[in-house]
Amino acid sequence: MxxxxxxxxxxxxxxxxxxxxxxxxxxxxxxxxxxxxxxxxxxxxxxxxxxxxxxxxxxxxxxxxxxxxxxxxxxxxxQPEPPLLPETAESRALARSIALAVAAEIHALLPPRIGLHLRAAFQADADAIAAWSRHWVGEGMAAVEKMIAGRREGIFAVGDRPGIADIFLFPQAISARRMGFDLAQWPHIAEIIVRLEAIPAFQDNAPALRR
Ligand SMILES: N[C@@H](CCC(=O)N[C@@H](CS)C(=O)NCC(=O)O)C(=O)O
Structure with missing residues (x-):
């Protein structure tokens, strides 16, 4: 591959x-x-x-x-092992909804093409684009925190094994921290990120810093 x-x-x-x-x-x-x-x-x-x-x-x-x-x-x-989706249909749906809340509702508003278009079409400068990104990250992560808090079972986002919800949450939370957000304002997310940072598969594959 x-x-x-x-x-x-x-x-x-x-x-x-x-x-x-x-x-x-x-x-x-x-x-x-x-x-x-x-x-x-x-x-x-x-x-x-x-x-x-x-x-x-x-x-x-x-x-x-x-x-x-x-x-x-x-x-x-x-490659079904180790599974990245939880065992029950409800838990799988919950894990996918957290993954999509990150991918479709937060991250989708942030990539380079969005900033380029905000600049070209609306004359947004770097500060305006940063404020745009902070808005969607702040609002989106607060919602994800509530989603996780409302249904959380186990030590990760969904259950006792790191899975698809954690895989989407981790890079977004690391990016949020680099943008200056204090993860402590989202206590469930903060606790999960501490756990994930101790797992080499997560720590070694975090998004690199922009040079
Ligand atoms: N929903 C897509 C998002 C992919 C995406 O936005 N990738 C970004 C990098 S994180 C990209 O390629 N951006 C290029 C650009 O914005 O021009 C996925 O989950 O794979």
Whole structure:
């Protein structure tokens, strides 16, 4: 398998954590994602992934799978152990809803293409774009904290094993902390992140800092 990826990317981090938890490897194919000239915006990469996003997984049979949740569920199907989804249908739904609350409602409003468009179409400067990002992270993480607090069973986001909800939560919480948010304001999330940071699959695959 090959993984189109970028080391600073939160969405890539999710897939790398899942691979590591499952003891799987994928050859890394780096794609730059920052700025107007980024490879992710060029025709070459768009002919591979029409969305121009990382991660994208090229399977051994040559099929390209895009979207981190779809990639991770594919890994789960081809390598069920250790499971990243909980045992019951309700818990699996809860885990997916936390994963999507992060991916679809928080992270989707933050990537480089969003900032580029805010600047080009609405003349937003760096401070305005930072305020935009802080707004969606603050609001979104507060909601995720309530989701977890309301239904939490076990020591991780859903249950006693690190799984798909933790895999989506971790990079987003690390990014929030780097933006200056104090995770202590979300006590369930903060407690889970401390646990996850002690697990090499998470710690070693956190999104890299922007240089
Ligand atoms: N929903 C997608 C998000 C993918 C995504 O936004 N990736 C970012 C990096 S974290 C990217 O490729 N950004 C390129 C850009 O914004 O131009 C997923 O879960 O895979």
């Amino acid at each position: 090959k993984l189109y990826q970028n080391e600073i990317s939160s969405a890539t981090s999710r897939v790398r954590i899942a691979l590591a938890l499952k003891g799987m490897t994928a050859e890394a194919l780096p794609v730059t994602i920052l700025g107007e000239e980024a490879e992710s915006r060029q025709a070459g990469y768009r002919s591979i992934n029409p969305q121009g996003l990382v991660p994208a997984l090229l399977t051994d049979s040559g099929v390209l799978i895009t979207q981190s949740l779809a990639i991770i569920e594919y890994l789960e199907e081809i």
